[in-house]
Amino acid sequence: MNVYDAIMERRTIRKFTQEKIETDKLIKLVDCARMAAYGANLQPLKFMIIQSKEILDELFDFIKWAGYLENGAPMEEERPTAYIAVLGDCTLKASGNYEVEAGAAVTTMMLAAQEEGLATCWLGAINREKIKQTLKLEENLSVVYLLALGYPAQKSVADKMTDSVKYYLDKNNVLHVPKRSLDEVLVKCL
Numbered sequence: 001m002n003v004y005d006a007i008m009e010r011r012t013i014r015k016f017t018q019e020k021i022e023t024d025k026l027i028k029l030v031d032c033a034r035m036a037a038y039g040a041n042l043q044p045l046k047f048m049i050i051q052s053k054e055i056l057d058e059l060f061d062f063i064k065w066a067g068y069l070e071n072g073a074p075m076e077e078e079r080p081t082a083y084i085a086v087l088g089d090c091t092l093k094a095s096g097n098y099e100v101e102a103g104a105a106v107t108t109m110m111l112a113a114q115e116e117g118l119a120t121c122w123l124g125a126i127n128r129e130k131i132k133q134t135l136k137l138e139e140n141l142s143v144v145y146l147l148a149l150g151y152p153a154q155k156s157v158a159d160k161m162t163d164s165v166k167y168y169l170d171k172n173n174v175l176h177v178p179k180r181s182l183d184e185v186l187v188k189c190l
């Protein structure tokens with residue numbers, strides 16, 4: 001898969017098969033995140049791979065799924081089979097603001113996951129303190145985002161946006177994600 005296809009075909013997925021992800025694939029994603037661009041090359045992020053059923057279940061309670069959908073959360077048998085926790089390390093960057101770095105890391109991992117046939121959901125509506133406790137993080141580490149992963153059990157397509165940014169499910173449970181057109185976002189070619 002080339003990079004353009006990965007970018008165009010990737011969509012957020014929130015329902016997963018229960019097939020276990022090979023741990024090597026998840027380690028490869030973290031290896032990709034390590035190689036992303038970071039301001040001043042600080043590389044202030046650490047990563048945790050979670051596949052233990054017990055911890056997956058605990059984390060689930062601290063996540064809000066699909067704010068625009070009434071029943072957007074995965075059912076028990078559709079939950080992610082892994083999470084990668086993206087963590088900020090204040091000994092490497094003291095400001096405590098890691099969102100730009102984490103954005104680069106998550107995007108890199110999502111595209112690499114797409115190539116591996118994995119589906120992802122970037123999670124920001126999370127209870128960071130509870131997750132920090134669950135993961136028993138050392139004091140210098142804080143939770144920035146979770147990336148949910150699994151093999152896809154849902155179809156999602158990008159549509160041309162008309163009047164709303166809200167994604168929705170059609171009668172076949174296909175997720176539709178409105179995207180602004182190129183004409184709308186490209187101001188000018190100078």
Ligand SMILES: Cc1cc2nc3c(=O)[nH]c(=O)nc-3n(C[C@H](O)[C@H](O)[C@H](O)COP(=O)(O)O)c2cc1C
Pocket residue numbers: 010011012013014064065066067121122123124125126156167177
């Ligand atoms: C910073 C950020 C935080 C997000 N947080 C959540 C979240 O907490 N729960 C969720 O279900 N989706 C979350 N998403 C996924 C977005 O809803 C999704 O990316 C958006 O609807 C566009 O769909 P697409 O990824 O298929 O293009 C988040 C995405 C980003 C970039």
